[in-house]
Amino acid sequence: MKALLCISAIILGARLGARGAESVDYLREIKPLLRARCYACHGALKQKDQLRLDTGEAIRRGGKHGPVILTNDVAKSPLLWRVAATNSDERMPAEGEALTPEQVGRLRDWIAQGAPSPADEKPEPDPRQHWAFQAPRRPRVPPIAHRPSPIANPVDAFIVAEQFAEQFDAPNPTECYRRTQTIIPQQALALTNGKLSHECSRALAQRLAQNFVHATDIDEEDFITAAYEQVLTRRPTDEELAACRDFLAKGSPKGDDSARASLIHVLLNHNDFLTIR
Helix, strand or coil, X not given: CHHHHHHHHHHHHHHHCCCCCCCCCXXXXXXXXXXXXCHHHHCCCCEHHHCCXXXXXXXXXXXXXXXXXXXXXXXXXXXXXXXXXXXXXXXXXXXXXXXXXHHHHHHHHHHHCCCCCCCCCCCCCCHHHCHHHCCCCCCCCCCCCCCCCCCCCHHHHHHXXXXXXXXXXXXXXXXXXXXXXXXXXXXXXXXXXXXXXXXXXXXXXXXXHCCCCCHHHXXXXXXXXXXXXXXXXXXXXXXXXXXXXXXXXXXCCCCCCHHHHHHHHHHHCCHHHHHHC
């Protein structure tokens, strides 16, 4: 073995001696090479001879048989003479094509520079720690923070639980079940300023107005009732009727369609239309 080491060192020195030490980028040139050719036997899953090559620190530390790089005697580095060996029984990697002279040269230059690597470099993660290889565990069902609630399914409890909802920029999930503050659903935000929503509102307002003989002398109560029946499939309540009459009176004193179109637009964004009808 000593004779082989000496011969390999002489051959390697002769092959690379004429090559001046060039600046080598470890992350760009060395690590990808080692990942492609060495990690299978010296990575996270397998460490032949207790040697890992997936970080600069591990390479400098060496393995079962001691250091694999010698920064003070580069040509005698076991890693170098292994990858440069011409004997197939000694050459590494054992499988596949041998490293090219250029690749061996980059390794040699990197070692000659002191084998530098980032201080915060992390080793490759163990594939066996991937979630797909972990035994499933039944999580604790979180309590539902907002009571009373009709929810009883454990799956829904995870969705409603505050610790889940707080991870997202989302509205209070219980509003899907209890709407106590507004008639405008959250889905309406996507429609409020949409071009299609405004065009449909104007078209429907004009079509409803045409159902009356004198469009400019429409009884607004009849128009409001027709709009509710067309959009929400129900008649307006007395409170809704009064609010709509006041809205039309303020917004359309001359009987044009702009205020009526706005009223239709409100109904198209109504909770009853988006989430019920």
